[in-house]
Amino acid sequence: MKSIKRITTLLLAILFAAALLAGCAQSGPAEGTPPAATTSQPSASSEPSASAPAQRTVTDMAGRTVTLPAEIKKIGTFGSIGVLNAFVETMGAGDLICNEGSPSFVKSPSWTKYQYLFTPQIKDLTPFQGADSELLMENILAAKPDLCLTMDSSLTQQLEKQGLTVIQLSWTKTEDVKQCITLLGDILNKQDVAADYLKYFDDMMAKAADLTKNIKQEDKKTVVYGTPSQFAQPHLIAEWWIDKAGGISVTATARKDSTTESLTYTLEDLLKWNPQYMFVSTSSEKDAVLKDARLAGITAVKNGAIYIVPRIAHVWGNRTTEQPLTILWAINKLYPDLVPDEELAKDISYFYSHFFKYDFTDDQIKEIMGK
Structure with a gap:
């Protein structure tokens, strides 16, 4: 009977030891010992990675x-x-x-x-x-x-x-x-870039509004935009940015339909409006205006107040994401005390560096601003 008890005890001890050894074999490597390299192949039914682009x-x-x-x-x-x-x-x-x-x-x-x-x-x-x-x-x-x-x-x-x-x-x-x-x-x-631009747009609109808020109606400058030598204002949006710059577009009320994109008028209309400033899109248009004797008596022509609207990514006077700069540029021309050249240069430099990731030189910025 004693021998049977000893054998039973011995068997239990062996089984217990085996269990301990099995547990050690399944545990991780000892501290300081790198794990063995492993590779895994996704199964055919595996879902795409959460970071992988999807339609x-x-x-x-x-x-x-x-x-x-x-x-x-x-x-x-x-x-x-x-x-x-x-x-x-x-x-x-x-x-x-x-x-x-x-x-x-x-x-x-x-x-x-x-x-x-x-x-x-x-x-x-x-x-x-x-x-x-x-x-x-x-x-x-x-x-x-x-x-x-x-x-x-x-x-x-x-x-x-x-x-x-x-x-x-x-x-x-x-x-x-x-x-x-x-x-x-x-x-x-690029939702973050979009949000950044929208904030920039609103901030620049607020800046322009603050700069021009004290201009009295009778002191606002009158402006014609487009191709006055051909008696055309091709882009409705110019009526908006001239107004935001504190100016009065002489063509603003000339459209029969407020949604009409382009407008043509007559020489008689232009002479009657007699704008103080002309904003044109090309140097050739400026030359055409200066050569037309019929326009010589217009205030803008007599005073040399004809400015070429910049064309950088696109024509600033037309529809473009650069339009906040158009407004600041126009204020600089109409009311230079409100937006000095140094301030406009900073705004131009920031926009293209921040969004377009392109840094203009000082000379390039001066050229963009024009005279």
């Missing part, structure tokens, strides 16, 4: 539901190329633009001068539109843009028929710029 859907400004590719590495701009390039560049994504401008853009030194600084890669790329703005589909399909940006429904339809991803933007009302920027922030996963 998304957005609603563009034409009300279209658009499925975006997982990654956007190439952006094509169509139609209103100047406006669209400025949008992309403001978002800090100019390096994604994969097309040169149309021939009408490229032949303009004022276009290439700054576009080639902001997006140097486009200089060596093919255009997506020809001389008469028709789509060069062979070039487009060869470039394979991940995203096409337009502001024209007919272009949207043509590109969509080729299986391309198209986002249509719209800018008919002043505040549309905010919706465009917000949408692009979502599309490019």
Whole structure:
């Protein structure tokens, strides 16, 4: 009986020892001993990584539901190329633009001068539109843009028929710029940049309002914008930024429809308005005004108060994300005591450095401001 008890005790001791050894074998390595390298292969049913890009859907400004590719590495701009390039560049994504401008853009030194600084890669790329703005589909399909940006429904339809991803933007009302920027922030996963720009826009509007709030109505300067030598004001939005700059646009009430984009008037209209300032888009337009004897008696011409609105990413007087600078530039010309050159230079430098990631030299900024 005693021998059976000893054997039982011995067996229990062996089993207990074995259990201890098994537990040690399953524990981690001793302190200071690196673990053995391991690799794991995801199973066929594994879910995609949470950080991996995925397709998304957005609603563009034409009300279209658009499925975006997982990654956007190439952006094509169509139609209103100047406006669209400025949008992309403001978002800090100019390096994604994969097309040169149309021939009408490229032949303009004022276009290439700054576009080639902001997006140097486009200089060596093919255009997506020809001389008469028709789509060069062979070039487009060869470039394979991940995203096409337009502001024209007919272009949207043509590109969509080729299986391309198209986002249509719209800018008919002043505040549309905010919706465009917000949408692009979502599309490019740059919501922080979009929010930053919207705050900048509102801050600059508040700054302009504060600067001009004490200008009496009778002291406000009268302005004509556009191509006065041809008696045309091509962009409705100029009525807005001239007003925000504390000026009075002489064409503001001339449109029969307040939503009409372009306006033509007569020589008699211009002589009657007799603007104190002229803001024009090109040096050739300024020359044309100065050479036209019929305009010699206009106050702006007599006083040499004809200024060329800067064209950097786009023409500042037209629709562009640079418009807050347009307003400060106009105040500088109309009321130089309110915005001295030094202050305007700081605003210009900040905008392009902060959003476009491009630092202008002092000489470049002086040239942009003009005389």
